[in-house]
Amino acid sequence: MSNQDFFLRVYEVVKQIPYGRVTSYGAIAKALGTPKSSRAVGYAMNASHSDPDVPAHRVVNRNGVLTGKHHFAGTHLMQQLLESEGLKVEADQILNFKERFWDPTEELGFQE
DNA sequence: CGTGTGACTAGGA
């Protein structure tokens, strides 16, 4: 696989995130088989704008904080999107994050 | 090929 596929694979995983659920960059990286590439996942998400089907608002850091909210068009767009999915966000942080967390490795678990 | 950057994370103080 080529390095360019990394972005596509990140998008693939993000697209699998169920409605009303969220996950972390590290979890995605781990699902891709490269748990230490969490930063690169964030970088990939930065380019996710090219694919509108990627629900980037469902991806937060490991603390459930909307670290990438500034990368959205609106100031509180990311928060609004999450709240529209039934999530509660306060101080840029997802409430009950642990319950809402969705681990791609458990659902997908594809290692290559 | 070296350096800097970032939507990250884990571990130590």
Add this chain to the structure above:
DNA sequence: ATCCTAGCCACAC
């Protein structure tokens, strides 16, 4: 609990 540090990866120059 918070703050700081180092490691990590992919990418732009």
